[in-house]
Amino acid sequence: MNQYIDIYLGRQPIFNRKMNVIGYELLFRGDAHNNSAQILGGDTASAEVMMNAFGEFGIKDLVGRHRGFINFTEGLLLRENQSFFPKDKVVIEVLEDVKVTPVLIESLEKLKQKGFLIALDDYVFNPELLPLERFADIIKVEIHEVGPKQLIEHSKRLRAQGIKLLAEKVETREQFEYCAKLGFDYFQGYFFAKPQIIAGRRLPTAKLTVLELLSNVYDPEVDMHKLSDIVGRDVALSQKLLKFVADTGSENVHIHSIHDAVLRFGLNRLKSWASMLVLAGVDDKPLELLKTSLLHAKFCELYGEKVSRHAKESFFTVGLFSCLDAVMDTEMKTLLEKLHLDESICKALLAEQGELGLALKTVRAMEQGQTGFDLPQGLTPNMLSEMYVQSMHFAESIKLG
Structure with missing residues (x-):
């Protein structure tokens, strides 16, 4: 509630x-x-x-x-x-x-x-x-x-x-x-x-939903329908956007949907708005924690594109939610019980199991400077390093503050 x-x-x-x-x-x-x-x-x-x-x-x-x-x-x-x-x-x-x-x-x-x-x-x-x-x-x-x-x-x-x-x-x-x-x-x-x-009074906004929106608006292949879906999943986000568009637009123009509001707002303003939402909502959390979530998300996505039958969105979700317990100050198991995520994603987040879990385990091992972990099938150390550097650049490119 x-x-x-x-x-x-x-x-x-x-x-x-x-x-x-x-x-x-x-x-x-x-x-x-x-x-x-x-x-x-x-x-x-x-x-x-x-x-x-x-x-x-x-x-x-x-x-x-x-x-x-x-x-x-x-x-x-x-x-x-x-x-x-x-x-x-x-x-x-x-x-x-x-x-x-x-x-x-x-x-x-x-x-x-x-x-x-x-x-x-x-x-x-x-x-x-x-x-x-x-x-x-x-x-x-x-x-x-x-x-x-x-x-x-x-x-x-x-x-x-x-x-x-x-x-x-x-x-x-x-x-x-x-x-x-x-x-x-x-x-x-x-x-x-x-x-x-x-x-x-305002409704609380889900931090991870804001983070997901932020990461997607900086995707070079951004899909405006996907941005609309992300906003539409969160009542508070939807209300904020509709309020802003209605308040600053022409009184003669009527908004027909969240997607309509997203298109009227435009991609450039969405980038600024999303980063400002993050700043306004994370005064109690270090921004580096959110950057780590973004880095994990991008790395897991790149990993999935190369080795997996799973959709890359599932890999991205695992990486993005990898720091969810720290962001929300709640045990991961308790959080996942409320999110109704696919079982494969839950196993990856809770125990690094399965193909999705191996992607998360790999990026964590690289962060800790480990060298003895088993290489994922078809990937070389150089390929992993390149993916990690690309993920770092992605996380740094997003303006959290």
Whole structure:
């Protein structure tokens, strides 16, 4: 039976000079009582904000006709060139602790080319961040961290470049009027409103289903029908996708099926969405554990293509589920009793029996540096090494974080 999970999101309005709302910053919140960000990996927190905003609450209900300002860590900026979210509903906030590198600059250039608005968050005029100013539509200045002289000097310089200025942590009318006099365009802080905690509920998403979706969207021979089948097997995944497509598409277009939604979403956005789902759901698990599952899945699939009468999908499933007990913190036998998998797959996972089990046993032996194991029929050590390297590249190519 599906148990609903309570979810929370912080929403703080951003105002213009006339004190009209022009957008909302969307913030990670772990519970209903603590109105501040709890300690959590930055990538995971941002991913969870996005998944809840677009897949659960609905971005239109959260921000109306405005935009949502969302924090982007360095890790997310380096991987979001195929963004799943619409450019007219999001302002990408570049956090102040990013490292200015050629790769980051390239990523920002691509996001700008796609039409995204970019804000520099908590800006304190650090000279090392100057190269980022040319990408900024908005610069958010934490006014308590900047002296009056700096504030006057840099606000004039930035306004001359056509950059909009947003004063953060405005707590009094005097601060608001002072920043407005300096030419600031937007304002955010307790003088206007504290972040509002918005509560909701969602269905749990099966981690291994998300992982299976992630691995398949990166398959060069991807079959969109197969992707639709994977999404359709999980009620929570289906709901998230349908919610997003309905919320960001035309009101005159009606979705006829999960496959219809998958096609409208498109492969590139599916890649970004799937990797973000993984990030949002594995804050309690090391990503290397999921990479190991993917490596095992690919190796077993390649193995099966060369030596077996079984369908390669069965080999892939054995490899993908090989770390299921560690991912789910439950004994493998207990998990398999609920999954209704074919007996040959269960025997492979529980005791490395049969042809499927030999594939799993082989990849585990290679990981442990063993050399004395029996070679599968028709395969040489060089062939196994090549398959393992290919599987490593496959697992690394998938953007888990």
